Amino acid sequence: MKIREKPLPMTVLAGFLGAGKTTVVNHLLRHAGGRRIMVLVNDFGELPIDEELIATKEENILTLANGCACCSMGGDLYAAFSAALDFIPPPDHLLIEASGVAEPKRIANFARAEPDLAMNGIVTVVDALNYENARSDARLSEILKNQIQTAHMLLLNKCDLVGSQDIERHKKALRKLNKSAPVLTISNGILAADIFFGIENPMPGSNPAAENEHHHSHESNFSRWSFKTEGAIDKTGLREILETLPSSVLRLKGIFKSLEDGQLWAVHKVGSYVDFSHLTTPDNFSGKTGFVAIGLSSSNLTEIMDKAFASLEE
Amino acid sequence: MSAITVFSAKKIITMNPARPTVTHVAVRDGKIIATGTIDDILGWGDYSLDDSFKEKVIMPGLVEGHCHLMAGGIWKFIYVGYQDRVDPDGNDWPGVKTLEDVQARLADAEAKLGPDEPLVAWGFDPIFLMDRRLDKTDLDAVSSSRPIAVMHSNFHLMTVNSTSLSLANYVADMDIEGIAIGPDGTPNGELQEMAAMFPIMRRLGINFREVGRSRESVIDFGKVCNRVGVTTAADLINDLPDEDVAEMTDITNGSDYPIRLMSLLNGLAQPAEETSARALELKKKCTDKLRLGAVKIVTDGSIQGFTARLRWPYHYNGAPNGIWNIAPEQLNELVAILNEAGVQMHIHTNGDEAIEVALDALEMAKIQKNRPDLIHVLQHCQMADRAQFRKMKRLGVAANLFANHLYYFGDKHYELTMGPDRALRMDACQSAIDYGVTFTIHSDAPVTPMAPLFTAWCAVNRLTESGRTLGEYEKITVAEALEAITLGAAATLQMDHEIGSIEVGKWADFAILEDDPETIGAEKLKDVGIWGTVLAGEKHKIP
Ligand SMILES: [Zn+2]
Ligand SMILES: [Zn+2]
Numbered sequence: 001m002k003i004r005e006k007p008l009p010m011t012v013l014a015g016f017l018g019a020g021k022t023t024v025v026n027h028l029l030r031h032a033g034g035r036r037i038m039v040l041v042n043d044f045g046e047l048p049i050d051e052e053l054i055a056t057k058e059e060n061i062l063t064l065a066n067g068c069a070c071c072s073m074g075g076d077l078y079a080a081f082s083a084a085l086d087f088i089p090p091p092d093h094l095l096i097e098a099s100g101v102a103e104p105k106r107i108a109n110f111a112r113a114e115p116d117l118a119m120n121g122i123v124t125v126v127d128a129l130n131y132e133n134a135r136s137d138a139r140l141s142e143i144l145k146n147q148i149q150t151a152h153m154l155l156l157n158k159c160d161l162v163g164s165q166d167i168e169r170h171k172k173a174l175r176k177l178n179k180s181a182p183v184l185t186i187s188n189g190i191l192a193a194d195i196f197f198g199i200e201n202p203m204p205g206s207n208p209a210a211e212n213e214h215h216h217s218h219e220s221n222f223s224r225w226s227f228k229t230e231g232a233i234d235k236t237g238l239r240e241i242l243e244t245l246p247s248s249v250l251r252l253k254g255i256f257k258s259l260e261d262g263q264l265w266a267v268h269k270v271g272s273y274v275d276f277s278h279l280t281t282p283d284n285f286s287g288k289t290g291f292v293a294i295g296l297s298s299s300n301l302t303e304i305m306d307k308a309f310a311s312l313e314e
Numbered sequence: 315m316s317a318i319t320v321f322s323a324k325k326i327i328t329m330n331p332a333r334p335t336v337t338h339v340a341v342r343d344g345k346i347i348a349t350g351t352i353d354d355i356l357g358w359g360d361y362s363l364d365d366s367f368k369e370k371v372i373m374p375g376l377v378e379g380h381c382h383l384m385a386g387g388i389w390k391f392i393y394v395g396y397q398d399r400v401d402p403d404g405n406d407w408p409g410v411k412t413l414e415d416v417q418a419r420l421a422d423a424e425a426k427l428g429p430d431e432p433l434v435a436w437g438f439d440p441i442f443l444m445d446r447r448l449d450k451t452d453l454d455a456v457s458s459s460r461p462i463a464v465m466h467s468n469f470h471l472m473t474v475n476s477t478s479l480s481l482a483n484y485v486a487d488m489d490i491e492g493i494a495i496g497p498d499g500t501p502n503g504e505l506q507e508m509a510a511m512f513p514i515m516r517r518l519g520i521n522f523r524e525v526g527r528s529r530e531s532v533i534d535f536g537k538v539c540n541r542v543g544v545t546t547a548a549d550l551i552n553d554l555p556d557e558d559v560a561e562m563t564d565i566t567n568g569s570d571y572p573i574r575l576m577s578l579l580n581g582l583a584q585p586a587e588e589t590s591a592r593a594l595e596l597k598k599k600c601t602d603k604l605r606l607g608a609v610k611i612v613t614d615g616s617i618q619g620f621t622a623r624l625r626w627p628y629h630y631n632g633a634p635n636g637i638w639n640i641a642p643e644q645l646n647e648l649v650a651i652l653n654e655a656g657v658q659m660h661i662h663t664n665g666d667e668a669i670e671v672a673l674d675a676l677e678m679a680k681i682q683k684n685r686p687d688l689i690h691v692l693q694h695c696q697m698a699d700r701a702q703f704r705k706m707k708r709l710g711v712a713a714n715l716f717a718n719h720l721y722y723f724g725d726k727h728y729e730l731t732m733g734p735d736r737a738l739r740m741d742a743c744q745s746a747i748d749y750g751v752t753f754t755i756h757s758d759a760p761v762t763p764m765a766p767l768f769t770a771w772c773a774v775n776r777l778t779e780s781g782r783t784l785g786e787y788e789k790i791t792v793a794e795a796l797e798a799i800t801l802g803a804a805a806t807l808q809m810d811h812e813i814g815s816i817e818v819g820k821w822a823d824f825a826i827l828e829d830d831p832e833t834i835g836a837e838k839l840k841d842v843g844i845w846g847t848v849l850a851g852e853k854h855k856i857p
Contacts, residue, residue: 001481001517017641044585075523076583077508082516101638105491109509112490114516115483139623139642139667142635 004085007118010094010111011197014147015125016134017043017100020157023189024125024196025097031193038062038084038091042107043099077110085116093120093197101143105150118277120198121270124151124181125189128158131170148177152271153184153195153250160187180272182247182296192222198268199253199292222250223297225305228290232259233312235276238267241308242274248299254291255279264289318342318361319851320352325830327373329801329815339372341822344850349816366853367845371830373796374815375545375823375847376766377803379714380660380693380756383549383577384522385538387531388436388760391520392423395437395467399763402537404857413452420456420464432518433457436465436760438473448473449496450503461518469761470619472511473503482513527558532565532575540572541856542765543825543844546804546813548576550660550693550758551610553583554592559599559606566603572847572854574823576605576807578660582612582640586648590655602821602850605809608658610693611648612639614668617696617731618723622665624697630733635667642671646678653679658808659690660714666697666736673705680709689752691806697736700745707749712806715741717755717772718762724778738785743773747794754803755795766803767831770795771840792836824848 015021025039040062062083084094094117098104104122111119124147127134135141148154154174159167171183184191233256242252252269264279291309295301320340326349327335333349340348340355348355355361386402393399393407394416400406410416416438424433433456438448453462453475461478465471479485484493484501492510496502505511515521525531539547552558554577566575579596581589589609597607614636615621620629621636628635640648652659653676661676663669669692676690692698692706695713706713719727720741728737739745746753755773757764773795776784790798804814813821828843846855 001483003517017644044582075521075526076580078512078515078521079523081512082521085516099640100644101641103637106507106509109491109507110512112488113482113484113493113510114513139638139671143638 002115004090004116007116008085008091008094009118009120009198010096010108011120012096012098012104012108012122013125014098014102014104014122014151015100015155015157016127016130016140016144016147018130019100019125019127020189021097021125024155024157024191025095025189027189027191028095028193028196033193035093035193035197036089036091037093037095038087040080040084040094040096042102043097081110081114081117085114101140103143103146103150105146108150119273119275120268121152121273122150123153123155123196124148125155125157126170126174128156128162128167128170128185131173145177148174151178151181152273154178154181155191156183156185157189158187159185180247182250182271184250195222195250195294198251198270199294222294223301224292224294225301226290226292227305227309228288229256230289232257232262234259235265236260237312239274239276241312242267242269243272245269245308246299246304247271249293249295249301249304252291252293255289256291257289267291316343318347318355318358320355320361320363321367321372321824321848322352322363322365323367323370323372325371326816327371327796327832328817329374329797330817336816339816339822339824341851344822344852346816346818346820346822348818367826370845371827372816372824372848373827373831374800374825375813375849376543376799376825377754377807377809377814378539378544378547378756378759378764378766378799379691379754379803379806380550380716381547381759381764382526382551382761383531383535384526385759385764386533386535387522387525387528389534390525390530391465392419392433392435393437394419394435394464396439397763399437400541402534402541404541413446413448416448416464417452417456420453420462424457424460424462427460432461432463432478432520434463434465434518434520436467438464438466447504450474450476450479450501453503461514463514463518463520465520467761468616468618470507472505472514474505474514475503478514478518479503481517484513527552529561529565532562533571536565536572536575537857538759538764540847540854541844542767543827543847544573544764544766545823545825545847545849546574546576546807546809547764548578548660548807550578550662551580551612552577554579554596554606559596559604563599563601563604567601569852570854571603572849574603574605574809574813574821574849576608576809578608578610579606581609581648581652581659586651589648590652590657593652593657594655605807608660608807609652610660610662611645612662613645613672614638614663614665617664617719618726620731622697623667623671624665624732625667625670629731630736631730633731636665638668642675645671646675649675650679650682653685653688653690654683656685656688658688660693660806661690662693664694664696664716666699666702669695669698669702673702673709673711676709676711677705686710689805689808693756694758696740697732698742698745699739700742700749703742703745703749703751706746706751712752712754713746714754714756714803714806715743715746715773716758717741717743717769718757720772720776720784721779722762724776724784725780725782728778728782728784739788740784741773742785742788743790743794743798744788747790752802752805754798754806756803765840766799767842767844768840770799770831771836773798774836774839792832792839795839796831822848822851826853
């Protein structure tokens with residue numbers, strides 16, 4: 001039973017205390033591009049979110065208190081999620097700023113289980129300055145490792161403050177813990193909203209200007225790839241392809257007709273996470289089917305994607 | 315000058331070493347003006363004698379130092395626990411001993427519900443999970459059309475029927491952690507942790523926070539306390555928005571409300587400075603019967619849920635270490651800010667690593683600013699070793715030990731979570747006494763049932779559910795246990811100058827007992843009959 005008309009996409013922003021989660025949130029709110037974003041704050045240790053960015057604080061920021069289920073009966077979690085889901089006007093996106101000691105997967109599981117939420121990925125911020133230090137604290141090393149391992153995208157923040165050798169060393173360490181998640185090097189929490197929240201409009205053709213054209217975002221060198229297809233697609237084959245794409249493909253979204261059941265399906269991928277869902281209410285659906293991806297432009301995105309999807313069409 | 319009422323009793327246990335037992339207590343304006351024999355009291359002038367307790371034993375009103383308002387509201391749902399229980403209105407709920415009993419209890423309740431009401435039960439005991447687990451087919455047999463949810467006693471698990479599953483679209487294997495799959499490859503109805511339970515709870519309207527803060531819950535909570543001789547109880551975590559404070563003030567002010575209620579502000583729901591400011595603001599709203607201003611901080615999870623933070627050698631069965639709710643570094647900051655501001659803290663710490671981290675934070679805060687006016691308390695404090703008790707003593711930190719765990723979870727701690735060494739010293743009341751640490755013992759109701767005399771029995775006998783004695787050395791005497799559930803608890807709530815003993819100047823808050831806990835025998839301590847209580851001189855007989 002769905003209570004909302006359309007599931008609310010939810011992204012978990014994880015990362016240890018001081019890694020710069022709030023800076024990322026502030027930047028995303030500033031560059032939300034018309035998206036109505038609801039932020040659920042679970043971390044009270046970082047800098048507060050810029051109040052100017054929030055029309056009325058009470059309305060767009062909810063807080064999620066920590067507590068042991070044995071003492072709160074999970075009441076805090078219940079209250080926070082139901083407030084976000086019942087909020088009027090409904091937000092376009094739910095962003096959870098997880099506490100520095102939270103296991104992001106536990107939070108992300110809400111989105112996977114709740115029909116009115118759509119899981120949009122776990123993004124973990126890692127502090128390039130303090131990473132090694134934090135990892136050496138035995139009381140925290142497991143949780144930090146968990147935050148890195150369960151991420152679908154890793155943001156190595158504060159890269160302007162460390163040398164390139166350090167960045168490479170950290171990247172290597174992160175890849176050792178998580179092979180599938182792309183590692184983006186950023187500074188001051190600056191990251192394109194499309195990369196964080198996913199591609200706004202998955203239907204190629206609805207924005208002709210962007211179609212089949214390399215698009216350079218203002219923050220960094222990301223390119224966009226799109227592919228239009230009317231033909232029915234083998235879902236199992238598609239999953240295999242998506243799961244083997246290199247981590248330089250940051251996000252992918254698409255709508256297609258399934259070969260198995262002839263019905264319309266939506267697919268979205270972030271890092272190693274691939275999610276298929278039935279397109280149940282395609283009332284505003286343009287009729288166009290196809291895929292859009294965003295990736296690192298240094299990686300020859302077009303080549304990679306064209307090659308991957310060529311095998312699909314055979 | 316208002317009148318003096320003198321209560322006579324077979325025996326009055328005062329907890330005042332200067333006059334440990336007396337036969338009479340005189341009350342004026344809700345407070346104790348004198349104790350002793352009738353001759354000792356005469357000098358205070360005219361009095362009226364109330365001898366309705368002449369065959370009973372009076373002791374100081376019992377103090378529950380850690381429980382939750384939900385202990386009242388939870389009875390809105392159907393009880394399906396293993397132990398016999400009595401609800402706030404005095405109805406008996408015999409324990410259900412087999413899965414068939416559970417089904418019969420549910421079918422009974424189902425028949426009384428309106429057409430659109432879901433059937434929600436609570437207290438389901440893990441003892442049933444030994445051989446065959448409860449699943450959706452058991453509940454489908456009760457109703458195939460009405461949504462059913464059975465909450466397990468630990469609040470981390472629930473079992474639901476097929477109707478509930480389909481409400482949440484749990485119809486196929488979605489490979490989601492916490493949604494158990496049966497042999498046929500579809501969800502079998504067992505759901506673990508909040509993420510998996512939430513979609514069902516949302517659609518069935520099972521909102522524990524709303525249930526706990528409702529007016530009926532606060533009222534029923536008072537009844538629950540009254541039934542077990544409790545006259546002061548601490549609700550250990552609350553958001554305490556203004557409207558709730560207003561309602562709690564209104565309810566507790568009622569002369570029929572039988573307890574003094576302390577409610578603690580959740581310290582992890584806002585930045586530290588805001589917590590501190592709000593706590594100080596709440597402190598100003600205290601009344602004789604509603605106590606505010608202290609803060610609860612939750613550091614780790616629970617031992618039985620394998621989420622407590624343990625030091626080496628960690629879990630006995632090799633399970634990974636537990637979770638933090640606040641990073642140690644952040645705790646240091648929060649504790650320092652609250653201590654500096656003069657806010658009393660109750661810090662939830664189950665595992666020995668959480669205890670270590672909390673004690674380190676308190677130590678640093680006290681080095682920065684000594685506040686001899688404050689006594690901070692480690693709540694649960696289950697795995698503390700003797701070095702940690704020595705440190706508590708050194709720092710002037712008190713402990714509220716979870717003695718009920720010895721009985722309800724002791725076997726599990728011995729066999730799975732801690733192993734023999736640490737299980738034998740868990741909830742170490744004797745160590746607290748050895749080092750002069752102020753301590754009390756608690757139920758954490760509704761996690762385990764509230765009944766301080768049962769909790770005292772646990773601390774005295776240290777028997778587990780299977781009958782194992784969990785650590786001979788840490789047993790305490792009946793007298794020590796009775797002090798723990800009165801004066802000890804009062805001290806942890808910083809109310810020991812007002813309650814906790816029957817002494818001149820304190821509130822006339824009494825537990826009225828049918829039997830003498832000092833002579834009934836250690837093994838029978840939990841069976842002491844309770845008539846009711848007296849609060850500020852007013853009688854509250856159990857209805
Ligand atoms: Zn509790
Ligand atoms: Zn607890």
